Amino acid sequence: MNEIEIINYIRSAFKYSKLDDDVAYLPDKTALKVDMLVGSTDAPPGITFFQIGKKAIASAISDFGVKGVRPTYGLLSYAFSKNLSDKNIKDIINGTKYAAKKYGFKLVGGDVNESSDLIVDCFLLGTYKNQVTRGGAKEGDIIYATGEFGLTKAGLDHILLHQHIDARIKRLALKQVYNVEPPYKFAVEAIESGYINSSMDSSDGLAYTLNEMAFQSNKSFIIDKLPLSETIYKMLVYSKRNVYNDVMFGGEEYQMVLTVGQNNATFIEKLAKKNLTVIHKIGHVVNGEPSVFFREGQKLNIIPKVGWINLGFHTV
Amino acid sequence: MNEIEIINYIRSAFKYSKLDDDVAYLPDKTALKVDMLVGSTDAPPGITFFQIGKKAIASAISDFGVKGVRPTYGLLSYAFSKNLSDKNIKDIINGTKYAAKKYGFKLVGGDVNESSDLIVDCFLLGTYKNQVTRGGAKEGDIIYATGEFGLTKAGLDHILLHQHIDARIKRLALKQVYNVEPPYKFAVEAIESGYINSSMDSSDGLAYTLNEMAFQSNKSFIIDKLPLSETIYKMLVYSKRNVYNDVMFGGEEYQMVLTVGQNNATFIEKLAKKNLTVIHKIGHVVNGEPSVFFREGQKLNIIPKVGWINLGFHTV
Numbered sequence: 001m002n003e004i005e006i007i008n009y010i011r012s013a014f015k016y017s018k019l020d021d022d023v024a025y026l027p028d029k030t031a032l033k034v035d036m037l038v039g040s041t042d043a044p045p046g047i048t049f050f051q052i053g054k055k056a057i058a059s060a061i062s063d064f065g066v067k068g069v070r071p072t073y074g075l076l077s078y079a080f081s082k083n084l085s086d087k088n089i090k091d092i093i094n095g096t097k098y099a100a101k102k103y104g105f106k107l108v109g110g111d112v113n114e115s116s117d118l119i120v121d122c123f124l125l126g127t128y129k130n131q132v133t134r135g136g137a138k139e140g141d142i143i144y145a146t147g148e149f150g151l152t153k154a155g156l157d158h159i160l161l162h163q164h165i166d167a168r169i170k171r172l173a174l175k176q177v178y179n180v181e182p183p184y185k186f187a188v189e190a191i192e193s194g195y196i197n198s199s200m201d202s203s204d205g206l207a208y209t210l211n212e213m214a215f216q217s218n219k220s221f222i223i224d225k226l227p228l229s230e231t232i233y234k235m236l237v238y239s240k241r242n243v244y245n246d247v248m249f250g251g252e253e254y255q256m257v258l259t260v261g262q263n264n265a266t267f268i269e270k271l272a273k274k275n276l277t278v279i280h281k282i283g284h285v286v287n288g289e290p291s292v293f294f295r296e297g298q299k300l301n302i303i304p305k306v307g308w309i310n311l312g313f314h315t316v
Numbered sequence: 317m318n319e320i321e322i323i324n325y326i327r328s329a330f331k332y333s334k335l336d337d338d339v340a341y342l343p344d345k346t347a348l349k350v351d352m353l354v355g356s357t358d359a360p361p362g363i364t365f366f367q368i369g370k371k372a373i374a375s376a377i378s379d380f381g382v383k384g385v386r387p388t389y390g391l392l393s394y395a396f397s398k399n400l401s402d403k404n405i406k407d408i409i410n411g412t413k414y415a416a417k418k419y420g421f422k423l424v425g426g427d428v429n430e431s432s433d434l435i436v437d438c439f440l441l442g443t444y445k446n447q448v449t450r451g452g453a454k455e456g457d458i459i460y461a462t463g464e465f466g467l468t469k470a471g472l473d474h475i476l477l478h479q480h481i482d483a484r485i486k487r488l489a490l491k492q493v494y495n496v497e498p499p500y501k502f503a504v505e506a507i508e509s510g511y512i513n514s515s516m517d518s519s520d521g522l523a524y525t526l527n528e529m530a531f532q533s534n535k536s537f538i539i540d541k542l543p544l545s546e547t548i549y550k551m552l553v554y555s556k557r558n559v560y561n562d563v564m565f566g567g568e569e570y571q572m573v574l575t576v577g578q579n580n581a582t583f584i585e586k587l588a589k590k591n592l593t594v595i596h597k598i599g600h601v602v603n604g605e606p607s608v609f610f611r612e613g614q615k616l617n618i619i620p621k622v623g624w625i626n627l628g629f630h631t632v
């Protein structure tokens with residue numbers, strides 16, 4: 001079984017339970033989330049142990065943000081392998097501590113184990129005002145994505161497959177790969193505004209994310225702009241990257257994809273500006289078969305639901 | 317750093333947070349707990365994959381029970397290694413499902429990963445009426461332990477060190493090693509009665525547990541009876557076991573150790589009977605230096621704070 005098949009098996013085994021997609025909204029305005037970092041698959045070569053600790057928290061926070069949940073309490077389960085030095089272990093712990101402070105939750109418990117693989121499993125409890133799903137996009141909604149796409153795939157291809165990239169883009173790309181920093185503050189404020197009709201974090205890749213939202217909303221998504229700045233676009237082209245591929249079929253971006261009614265688009269853009277969050281208007285929602293298209297002039301090309309397949313950083 | 321040193325480092329790094337010992341009691345009568353099962357250290361040879369799934373939940377439930385917390389929601393993070401078959405994975409999932417139903421909580425989230433080690437990390441949210449600590453024992457309290465001690469160590473020594481034990485005791489011992497079943501119902505009802513002054517689960521070994529309670533209560537614990545039945549005592553002696561050692565310095569028992577005022581001792585014994593939970597009166601609490609003694613006639617022998625050191629089942 002692959003990961004998706006296993007998840008489906010769990011869903012059917014626990015069918016008496018309610019399993020939400022990104023976070024578990026409980027009836028009393030609290031929500032739960034767990035996200036596990038595994039050393040052999042989630043820690044790319046070159047990342048520091050401090051950054052690993054930060055990433056373990058940030059990837060859980062990413063889902064909390066796009067679902068409008070503010071974390072209150074956390075529990076952390078660590079498993080360390082024997083080959084880690086005391087300094088490595090302390091750096092990981094300090095990375096988690098740094099991120100816990102940054103995102104403002106208290107650690108109230110945890111577990112420490114020994115294992116052949118490095119594990120940092122982050123469990124969060126938080127509070128929310130409004131729920132938002134992947135499936136609430138409405139006809140006429142504007143589609144936005146935060147952040148600069150394309151850099152992460154260029155960076156990972158450089159790290160894992162040794163593909164050459166120019167020095168300037170390399171610096172930006174590695175920064176993005178190693179320092180996971182979701183647009184948490186903007187995301188949570190956007191959801192709390194009540195204006196967002198659907199949202200999801202982009203960690204499985206932009207094409208996958210857009211398709212998930214389109215299918216669960218039963219709408220067509222028309223994309224006509226890629227979420228990256230002109231400067232970065234040019235830098236990627238200069239490094240002979242296939243920019244469209246890098247943007248659509250990357251993954252690990254931990255950005256926010258959202259849809260919002262036209263009347264509230266200005267509010268969202270202002271909110272992003274206030275939070276210094278880069279945001280790109282990339283398309284709009286229409287009635288039609290659930291699918292995602294990229295429009296070039298009059299031509300509509302299907303964007304397939306191809307996701308970020310995590311093959312294991314250390315085994316590639 | 318060993319496990320204790322790492323835990324102390326985490327406690328000092330997160331010193332702005334409140335870290336309870338066994339479960340995290342939150343102010344609003346809810347509580348949190350995480351417990352990680354690691355294949356290479358927590359799954360003894362011969363255990364089935366279904367039993368592994370059950371154990372992952374039961375060891376978290378053990379702490380909930382002795383702290384009076386009833387689970388409401390759970391999240392499960394799994395990491396599976398490549399050498400597991402589809403059937404192995406399904407058996408683990410079904411073991412967790414069986415235990416989730418048994419202990420009455422809903423699964424509301426989780427995470428699935430690939431790792432070189434098997435991981436089942438269980439996060440629980442629950443509700444409580446009364447808090448109880450390791451450190452509330454009072455002078456004159458009666459000390460009780462549930463279950464039959466000695467069997468687990470005999471079983472593990474047989475499995476891991478190939479020590480010979482008699483067939484009859486082997487059957488009971490392996491059942492106890494492979495089927496982790498904490499006295500959850502009795503435990504939670506006992507705490508909810510409000511009569512328990514201190515309690516802890518015995519998974520780190522009886523000697524360690526009694527010492528923790530004595531030190532945190534700042535009292536002396538006088539033990540004069542071992543918590544096991546006459547029949548099992550005889551069976552262990554017949555297998556040439558050092559019964560005192562097996563009882564005191566085992567571990568992985570997931571039983572409840574508690575202290576209760578003399579006036580409420582009868583209530584606790586009746587409650588155990590009602591729940592078909594085996595319980596042994598093993599000693600009493602006196603004022604004095606924090607320490608634990610075993611009394612034989614007039615002689616008091618110190619029971620040292622020696623715990624269950626998990627060396628990794630598969631590496632012994």
